[in-house]
Amino acid sequence: MRATVMYGAGDVRIETVPDARLIESTDALIRVTSAAICGSDLWPYKTMEHSETGRRMGHEFIGVVEAVGVDVRTVKPGDVVVSPFLWSDGVCVFCREGLQSECLHGGRYGFDNVDGGQGEAVRVPQADGTLVVLPVDADGMDNALLPSLLTLADVMGTGYHAAVSAHVGPGKTAAVVGDGAVGLCGVIAAKRLGADRIILLGRHPKRIALAQEFGATDVVSERGDEAVEHVRALTDGLGAQAVLECVGLEQSLLTALHIARPGGAIGRVGLPQEDVFPEAIATFFKNVAISGGPAPARAYIPELLPDVLEGRIEPGRVFDRVVRLDGAPDGYRAMNEREAIKVLIEF
Amino acid sequence: MRATVMYGAGDVRIETVPDARLIESTDALIRVTSAAICGSDLWPYKTMEHSETGRRMGHEFIGVVEAVGVDVRTVKPGDVVVSPFLWSDGVCVFCREGLQSECLHGGRYGFDNVDGGQGEAVRVPQADGTLVVLPVDADGMDNALLPSLLTLADVMGTGYHAAVSAHVGPGKTAAVVGDGAVGLCGVIAAKRLGADRIILLGRHPKRIALAQEFGATDVVSERGDEAVEHVRALTDGLGAQAVLECVGLEQSLLTALHIARPGGAIGRVGLPQEDVFPEAIATFFKNVAISGGPAPARAYIPELLPDVLEGRIEPGRVFDRVVRLDGAPDGYRAMNEREAIKVLIEF
Numbered sequence: 001m002r003a004t005v006m007y008g009a010g011d012v013r014i015e016t017v018p019d020a021r022l023i024e025s026t027d028a029l030i031r032v033t034s035a036a037i038c039g040s041d042l043w044p045y046k047t048m049e050h051s052e053t054g055r056r057m058g059h060e061f062i063g064v065v066e067a068v069g070v071d072v073r074t075v076k077p078g079d080v081v082v083s084p085f086l087w088s089d090g091v092c093v094f095c096r097e098g099l100q101s102e103c104l105h106g107g108r109y110g111f112d113n114v115d116g117g118q119g120e121a122v123r124v125p126q127a128d129g130t131l132v133v134l135p136v137d138a139d140g141m142d143n144a145l146l147p148s149l150l151t152l153a154d155v156m157g158t159g160y161h162a163a164v165s166a167h168v169g170p171g172k173t174a175a176v177v178g179d180g181a182v183g184l185c186g187v188i189a190a191k192r193l194g195a196d197r198i199i200l201l202g203r204h205p206k207r208i209a210l211a212q213e214f215g216a217t218d219v220v221s222e223r224g225d226e227a228v229e230h231v232r233a234l235t236d237g238l239g240a241q242a243v244l245e246c247v248g249l250e251q252s253l254l255t256a257l258h259i260a261r262p263g264g265a266i267g268r269v270g271l272p273q274e275d276v277f278p279e280a281i282a283t284f285f286k287n288v289a290i291s292g293g294p295a296p297a298r299a300y301i302p303e304l305l306p307d308v309l310e311g312r313i314e315p316g317r318v319f320d321r322v323v324r325l326d327g328a329p330d331g332y333r334a335m336n337e338r339e340a341i342k343v344l345i346e347f
Numbered sequence: 348m349r350a351t352v353m354y355g356a357g358d359v360r361i362e363t364v365p366d367a368r369l370i371e372s373t374d375a376l377i378r379v380t381s382a383a384i385c386g387s388d389l390w391p392y393k394t395m396e397h398s399e400t401g402r403r404m405g406h407e408f409i410g411v412v413e414a415v416g417v418d419v420r421t422v423k424p425g426d427v428v429v430s431p432f433l434w435s436d437g438v439c440v441f442c443r444e445g446l447q448s449e450c451l452h453g454g455r456y457g458f459d460n461v462d463g464g465q466g467e468a469v470r471v472p473q474a475d476g477t478l479v480v481l482p483v484d485a486d487g488m489d490n491a492l493l494p495s496l497l498t499l500a501d502v503m504g505t506g507y508h509a510a511v512s513a514h515v516g517p518g519k520t521a522a523v524v525g526d527g528a529v530g531l532c533g534v535i536a537a538k539r540l541g542a543d544r545i546i547l548l549g550r551h552p553k554r555i556a557l558a559q560e561f562g563a564t565d566v567v568s569e570r571g572d573e574a575v576e577h578v579r580a581l582t583d584g585l586g587a588q589a590v591l592e593c594v595g596l597e598q599s600l601l602t603a604l605h606i607a608r609p610g611g612a613i614g615r616v617g618l619p620q621e622d623v624f625p626e627a628i629a630t631f632f633k634n635v636a637i638s639g640g641p642a643p644a645r646a647y648i649p650e651l652l653p654d655v656l657e658g659r660i661e662p663g664r665v666f667d668r669v670v671r672l673d674g675a676p677d678g679y680r681a682m683n684e685r686e687a688i689k690v691l692i693e694f
Contacts, residue, residue, distance in 0.1 A: 093585070094609060102609035102634060165636075238440070262441060262449035265638075272631050277624035284619050284640045287449060289512070291612075293634030 003119025004057040004328045006041075008050035010336075012057070012329040020121035023113075025071040028127035030063035030081065034150050035118045035345040036319070037331050038085070039180050040271050045332050058118025059085040059109040060153035062146065064138045065131075066121070074128045080138055081131040083117070083124055084297035085109070085154040090129025100298040103129070117153075118328055118345060132301045135309065147316025147344055148308045151185065155342065156304060156315040157297030158269045159185025159246065163193050165267030165292035166242035170194030173235055176216070177256045178246035179207035181318040181342040182269060184214060186244040188313050191215030195242065199234060201227055201255065207341060210317060224251065231259040240264060245292070250274045260288045268292035319344040350466025351404040351675045353388075355397035357683075359404070359676040367468035370460075372418040375474035377410035377428065381497055382465045382692045383666070384678050385432070386527050387618050392679050405465025406432040406456040407500035409493065411485045412478075413468070421475045427485055428478040430464070430471055431644035432456070432501040437476025447645040450476070464500075465675055465692060479648045482656065494663025494691055495655045498532065502689065503651060503662040504644030505616045506532025506593065510540050512614030512639035513589035517541030520582055523563070524603050525593035526554035528665040528689040529616060531561060533591040535660050538562030542589065546581060548574055548602065554688060557664060571598065578606040587611060592639070597621045607635045615639035666691040 003017045022029050035058050044055065065079045075081055088095050088103035095103050106126065110116035115123055124130055132152075136143050143149075148156075159182050168174050174190040176183050179202025190198045191214065200216040202208055208219050220230045232239060239261035245253055248270025256266050257279045269292050277283075277290065307313045321340040323331045324347075331343035350364045369376050382405050391402065412426045422428055435442050435450035442450050453473065457463035462470055471477055479499075483490050490496075495503075506529050515521050521537035523530050526549025537545045538561065547563040549555055555566050567577045579586060586608035592600055595617025603613050604626045616639050624630075624637065654660045668687040670678045671694075678690035 099610040263446040275628045277627045280619050280624045281622045287640030289638035291636035293631045
């Protein structure tokens, strides 16, 4: 089968790899029908050292179940399914708490002999705990909702996790740091959770326009101290109660910490690129909470799915480019150069 | 009047200072009947540079109202009152949210022409927002409950804030880092909030014994990696769901971060001595929340007062030494040398 393999920074290839197949009795074999390139895929795209063997890429996909192991109960061949970006057993103490991203027996796609999602097929471990069946016919894969359904694999769940972690709630002011696909989904999430006012911190006109359609009420396009001043000016000098940190860079985290109102909360979902938080004393005196991490996307799928199916949220609009598998390397390039917000791979 | 003044590290004196008096119409004048030395007073005791003018000390006190300004409505001469360690107006946006420690018009005792609490009298600004009347006769100041009532000024509220910020709840495992007076009150708080298991990280036999009487179920006396291993061994390898960081040193914060269970929360109330948090990446991948700061002690007084009055909690037991005002300098020394857990000053 063909799949996406990264060999180093900027070096993404489509190659023939061993066919995905069932190994464990709890596996499902999925024929991928659409996949996505993630902002987090860009970190290795920028920095990965050359590897002789390469690294299988992708962790956001929708597909059709081709086969299941004998112990799989909840999905069957022919089902259309979405997978969250991490697989999880569904029964451990963390899964039962709805924190499947900390599953004791879970893992990541593309590692440990598990296929990546940007390929023609994937062996999904712990299929019962991982996969969610979508009410879509395998014949109806041109469904207009599919891009939005695909976002439930990661980007929408991640934006939602930022909002939940930042304690967005009715009447609150939320600030979203970052106008990437996660930030845009963070805007959707903040609106869904009842934020009264949603301030987007971003600079790209096209992304800003989409954020406004998603519910952003204010836009702050400055950076650093000027951005902080602007947010304060918009919030009676106090800052935002809920801050969604959707980037992960030192500068964005610092901005998030500075625009948080006393007693506010920061939900961080941008993969942190630094191992320390600054401002430990200032945030202490402000009683600011810092939460977040890898989203339990699996937990959010049942919650968000009805909204997608009924058209109340349209996170699929973050996809502004569609490629075939052969176009995936150029999709990486386009996202890395911020030419595209997010790329969908059709099979 | 006489009051406690610090002139530098290790240099605490009892001196005659100008009598406290009403200045603003919203002030109350309090004759102090008992005060306390705080763990946070030990930071300047260890590090303060010599000052010619000195610094008025103390922010935990109970007393009798002597006089009030014309705009004061809720306290009157003769009332016995407790003050939280910060004064606050009670009406700003933060006070209305119960976060009086972030009051827009509040402040600290001992600064900006406001008396310190370790003196014979105190001018309390914003008396209506700050003071809480206690159901105690001014004649009955030998009441056995007074030490516990005095802890509501700071140490009990601070331990409670650690527990609230760490999301302690029924059935959870809490770990309390630090066996000082705040940590001991954190044990009381964790028990009150329903923790199933309370692990105290501390080394001093007398403090450990008190913690066990307060509800600690397990004691970890190692430090660093060994402490982390011990906590993990006690918690199925997972760590504690709620971690109360009651010290503020780099080592204690690191321990707190390492013993937090994935999805857990750290409530930090120890005044941070470092301006960065370590482990920003590891805590991200663990989805650990870091919260806390200066406790809104004012908010917690009405909540905790009935428990104190009815004897359900006895935080006053953290006082293991009583001095007269002249003995305050030696009280500082005793606390600094960990000879005393916490010192009560009787007037």
